[in-house]
Amino acid sequence: MSKLSFINKVVYFFNGVFALLLLLSYVLPFLPPKTFGILAVLNLGVSFLILMNLLFLLYWLIKLKKQLILSLVVLVIGYFTYGSLYKFSSSKHIENSGNFKVMNYNVRLFNLYDWLPEENVETKIVDLIKDASPDILSIQEYHPHKNVDLSFFKYKYEKLSGKKTKSGQAIFSNFPIINSGSIEFPNTANNAIFADVVNGKDTIRVYNIHLESLKINPEVESLKNEDSERLFQRVNSTFKEQEFQTELFLEHRNKCHYKMIICGDFNNTDFSYVYRKIKGDLNDAFIEAGSGFGKTYHFKFFPIRIDFIFADDAFSVNGFNTFKGHYSDHYPITTTLSSK
Known part of the structure; x- marks a missing residue:
């Protein structure tokens, strides 16, 4: 961290904030809104948080910095917990007489x-x-x-x-x-x-x-x-x-x-x-x-x-x-x- 420039330190700080918010959003589906109503607002912005972490990942990848690990780990956790935000497979259509x-x-x-x-x-x-x-x-x-x-x-x-x-x-x-x-x-x-x-x-x-x-x-x-x-x-x-x-x-x-x-x-x-x-x-x-x-x-x-x-x-x-x-x-x- 000490080897980062001032700008990169600022970027990494915001990277940490967005990574933490995304990680927190993974837990919220298991917490009743009656108890954690304010935090549940994050539900609405999960796709935005994922996209932001992808941008941070890309930024550090271009810079060839190990700080990419932060967003990478959070995104991998989300992928194995909820699947991909974007489904790359084409829509399937199966013909069936009972459709x-x-x-x-x-x-x-x-x-x-x-x-x-x-x-x-x-x-x-x-x-x-x-x-x-x-x-x-x-x-x-x-x-x-x-x-x-x-x-x-x-x-x-x-x-x-x-x-x-x-x-x-x-x-x-x-x-x-x-x-x-x-x-x-x-x-x-x-x-x-x-x-x-x-x-x-x-x-x-x-x-x-x-x-x-x-x-x-x-x-x-x-x-x-x-x-x-x-x-x-x-x-x-x-x-x-x-x-x-x-x-x-x-x-x-x-x-x-x-x-x-x-x-x-x-x-x-x-x-x-x-x-x-x-x-x-x-x-x-x-x-x-x-x-x-x-x-x-x-x-x-x-x-x-x-x-x-x-x-x-x-x-x-x-x-x-x-x-x-x-x-x-x-x-x-x-x-x-x-x-x-």
């Missing part, structure tokens, strides 16, 4: 309040869904928009709230729905719903979860105007609420004995406590069959994956796709499944 497709999409009320300046966003969303041709569709922030026609699905279950503008979650299916219901989350419009669908001889429980939103505008100018202390307090409070909602969901899920598929917008990443608890021993369809970063939320500077489809081990995950159509602040995802 069916599941889609998840937070549609942001079909652009009801013109967040996007583009015209006819709602009909473009419908066209995207038609082209994807899912057998089961899970929608968050659903609104029965006058221009939205999803009648090409035979069955649906929706749970809406609100006085002037009705919104909520919905499940559409081409398989018969024999049972459905809602898991109410107190003092919020967010909730979880379920539908039991029959596909051949299988009865499948499909959950659609929308956990509490962080209410953060991802645009940089908006983030600059946020009071940092108030922002951290809000995130802290939201993560604690998400933990409570997850507990309510798990209590309901543990009583189900059907094959299970869980879809949803968790408003948290795959490095979070709620992701780990909800996923349990299910398979993350992106990890099984996806490629790239799997980005599902529109944020300019680093990829964030907060929308998920989990499948019971009784299913083979035969394909996965992340769509790039920017008609919401989320990107839709699909997975192709078949019973084993």
Whole structure:
């Protein structure tokens, strides 16, 4: 260290800070937000912390300095604990006569309040869904928009709230729905719903979860105007609420004995406590069959994956796709499944 120049000492100091934060973020999925709420904010920036440590590693590699070991060790620990941030393998697609497709999409009320300046966003969303041709569709922030026609699905279950503008979650299916219901989350419009669908001889429980939103505008100018202390307090409070909602969901899920598929917008990443608890021993369809970063939320500077489809081990995950159509602040995802 004494042989380093002043500039390199400064660089190594910040390298140490980012390495420590990344190492700490690896532990957070195992710590309840109710106890470590403020620290849980790191969940949102894990991809950024990984990229920063990669840059530090590259810097020391170019300099041919042994200080590269710090970021290298932390990145290797993360790789063997959580896998790669970027999936280099191409998306697999296995043809199977029993294949069916599941889609998840937070549609942001079909652009009801013109967040996007583009015209006819709602009909473009419908066209995207038609082209994807899912057998089961899970929608968050659903609104029965006058221009939205999803009648090409035979069955649906929706749970809406609100006085002037009705919104909520919905499940559409081409398989018969024999049972459905809602898991109410107190003092919020967010909730979880379920539908039991029959596909051949299988009865499948499909959950659609929308956990509490962080209410953060991802645009940089908006983030600059946020009071940092108030922002951290809000995130802290939201993560604690998400933990409570997850507990309510798990209590309901543990009583189900059907094959299970869980879809949803968790408003948290795959490095979070709620992701780990909800996923349990299910398979993350992106990890099984996806490629790239799997980005599902529109944020300019680093990829964030907060929308998920989990499948019971009784299913083979035969394909996965992340769509790039920017008609919401989320990107839709699909997975192709078949019973084993």
